[in-house]
Amino acid sequence: MIRITVDAEPLEGRDGQTIAGVLIGAGRTAWRTAHTGDRGVFCGIGVCHDCLVTVNGVEGVRACQREAVDGDRVEREVRA
Amino acid sequence: MTVGGAGAGESAARRVAILGGGPAGLAAAQAALAAGARVTLLDEGGRLGGQYWRHHEQLTDRRLQHGWARFERLRGVLDRAEVHTGASVWSAEASDGAVRLRAVVGPADAAGRTALEVEADAVVVATGAHDLALPVPGWTLPGVTTAGAAQALAKRDGVTVGRRTIVSGAGPFLLPVAQSLAIAGAEVVGVHEASRLGGLAAGWLPRPWQLAGKAGELVEYVGALARHRIPYRIGSGVVRVLGTDRVEGVVIAALDAEWRPIPGTEREIACDSVALGHGFTPRLEVAISLGAAIEGDRRGRFVVVDDAQRTSAAGVYAAGEITGIGGADAALAEGAVAGFMAAGGSLDDDRMRGPLAVRRRMRAFAARLERAHGIRPGWTSWLADDTVVCRCENVTRRTIADRADAPLRAMKLATRAGLGACQGRTCGRAVEAIVAEAGGAPEGFDRRPVLAPVRLGEVAALGQGNGVGAAAAAISIDDRAESTVAAAEPRQ
Numbered sequence: 384m385i386r387i388t389v390d391a392e393p394l395e396g397r398d399g400q401t402i403a404g405v406l407i408g409a410g411r412t413a414w415r416t417a418h419t420g421d422r423g424v425f426c427g428i429g430v431c432h433d434c435l436v437t438v439n440g441v442e443g444v445r446a447c448q449r450e451a452v453d454g455d456r457v458e459r460e461v462r463a
Numbered sequence: 464m465t466v467g468g469a470g471a472g473e474s475a476a477r478r479v480a481i482l483g484g485g486p487a488g489l490a491a492a493q494a495a496l497a498a499g500a501r502v503t504l505l506d507e508g509g510r511l512g513g514q515y516w517r518h519h520e521q522l523t524d525r526r527l528q529h530g531w532a533r534f535e536r537l538r539g540v541l542d543r544a545e546v547h548t549g550a551s552v553w554s555a556e557a558s559d560g561a562v563r564l565r566a567v568v569g570p571a572d573a574a575g576r577t578a579l580e581v582e583a584d585a586v587v588v589a590t591g592a593h594d595l596a597l598p599v600p601g602w603t604l605p606g607v608t609t610a611g612a613a614q615a616l617a618k619r620d621g622v623t624v625g626r627r628t629i630v631s632g633a634g635p636f637l638l639p640v641a642q643s644l645a646i647a648g649a650e651v652v653g654v655h656e657a658s659r660l661g662g663l664a665a666g667w668l669p670r671p672w673q674l675a676g677k678a679g680e681l682v683e684y685v686g687a688l689a690r691h692r693i694p695y696r697i698g699s700g701v702v703r704v705l706g707t708d709r710v711e712g713v714v715i716a717a718l719d720a721e722w723r724p725i726p727g728t729e730r731e732i733a734c735d736s737v738a739l740g741h742g743f744t745p746r747l748e749v750a751i752s753l754g755a756a757i758e759g760d761r762r763g764r765f766v767v768v769d770d771a772q773r774t775s776a777a778g779v780y781a782a783g784e785i786t787g788i789g790g791a792d793a794a795l796a797e798g799a800v801a802g803f804m805a806a807g808g809s810l811d812d813d814r815m816r817g818p819l820a821v822r823r824r825m826r827a828f829a830a831r832l833e834r835a836h837g838i839r840p841g842w843t844s845w846l847a848d849d850t851v852v853c854r855c856e857n858v859t860r861r862t863i864a865d866r867a868d869a870p871l872r873a874m875k876l877a878t879r880a881g882l883g884a885c886q887g888r889t890c891g892r893a894v895e896a897i898v899a900e901a902g903g904a905p906e907g908f909d910r911r912p913v914l915a916p917v918r919l920g921e922v923a924a925l926g927q928g929n930g931v932g933a934a935a936a937a938i939s940i941d942d943r944a945e946s947t948v949a950a951a952e953p954r955q
Binding site for chain 1: 507508509514519520521522570571572573574593594596603604605606607608609611612613614615616619620621622623624625708709736746851854855857883884885888889916
């Protein structure tokens with residue numbers, strides 16, 4: 384098991400999952416705010432950039448491409 | 464770090480760079496090695512295998528993998544090659560008989576990745592394809608994914624986006640997606656194939672011997688659907704997604720032969736997730752950047768190759784889905800030819816007989832795939848005026864149609880369609896269809912491609928001055944941060 388925080392809230396995931404995988408595994412489908420409402424994963428393979436999050440202070444990380452590491456601090460992004 | 468520079472005393476073996484570690488790239492690597500080349504393979508994913516063999520050692524259910532033994536054989540050969548995974552190529556140039564690729568290597572979108580420069584005598588571009596998911600009203604709601612995303616999350620992460628999923632679109636790929644979702648624990652409420660019986664029969668029934676192994680594969684999937692009690696409905700599709708903050712249901716309609724919804728056939732179905740896939744679109748960015756000619760029409764544009772998988776650009780070969788959507792077997796065959804030829808081999812070589820035969824057969828398969836499941840123009844009639852088409856920039860159908868008479872470049876600048884973070888990869892084909900329908904000329908949405916987003920700081924850290932500026936005018940691809948730049952527009 385790995386543990387990450389999403390906006391300071393702890394979430395558990397399976398070792399090796401992407402950040403999107405951990406979020407979805409925890410029952411979340413949305414984690415970015417756009418003009419038309421919340422967005423989550425769409426293409427799942429790094430093409431669409433709909434799933435961007437901030438990871439350990441670095442903006443613009445595709446949650447579907449980044450493997451989660453124990454202790455990662457994930458923050459939601461509010462962008463158009 | 465520069466890789467592959469021929470120094471004094473090194474052998475004169477040809478240096479072949481391969482872009483992409485899916486079926487085409489892996490087959491290319493194997494063949495190039497067999498022909499005696501020095502091979503460098505780059506893939507942007509964390510693991511080799513591409514979308515077809517996407518996996519994680521602990522998380523992937525083995526029942527979701529096909530042809531795994533072949534993957535292991537191909538991967539096993541690579542101990543004789545230089546392999547970089549997690550490599551985002553942001554610049555690719557071919558000139559004066561040499562190919563130069565620049566990449567950053569490390570965890571996806573991390574800061575401070577390692578710079579990598581690869582020089583080679585030839586390159587095999589095997590960058591594959593991604594889902595083409597046509598817009599429908601409500602498709603930006605959380606819970607809507609592409610069919611490929613549903614597949615990738617099930618295979619790679621062992622998760623499903625929802626508990627009750629509807630799969631909708633066109634093509635045989637919907638079948639393994641439904642099977643994967645069922646195995647991963649979701650209830651698949653239905654699979655909706657847009658093509659009607661007439662179109663399917665025209666594509667699949669004539670000359671059944673050409674289908675060879677493919678027919679058996681399809682029958683296997685249909686059997687899997689039956690075992691999981693998943694209904695398969697042809698001539699229908701999701702024409703609207705319902706919900707306020709997330710998916711609560713869909714409207715399914717019967718579609719006519721041109722994929723126009725038939726009035727009076729709409730019905731609502733409750734679900735919490737939708738997987739959309741109307742076929743695939745090739746990832747042409749690197750091929751275009753290297754100067755390879757692209758041909759086709761609104762049904763699809765692909766890299767032009769000759770019998771040796773050579774593109775119009777010297778030293779640039781292409782294989783797999785970027786030359787035509789034909790599936791993994793076609794990609795494996797084309798990759799083998801491309802790798803062998805890039806390494807200086809000959810088509811007359813006995814080792815090419817098998818791949819050439821498979822390639823012939825699979826090209827026939829690809830033509831039938833397009834005939835049976837290719838996008839029909841009537842789909843735009845399921846859009847509302849205010850339906851978001853460009854997801855990144857929230858550009859609606861009406862906004863695009865209102866500017867359809869402008870040259871495409873002006874239309875993009877005026878509406879921002881295709882100028883967001885994904886650079887039109889998601890909406891490009893849909894925007895072209897809307898422009899064409901409104902009387903415009905939808906030429907060249909994919910010109911001037913951005914290869915991979917990299918951070919300004921990373922480029923700055925490359926430090927070699929001319930390494931960046933001259934080759935690739937780094938441009939900001941979106942307004943989420945000035946720190947995001949992308950390579951390059953070498954030609955219009």
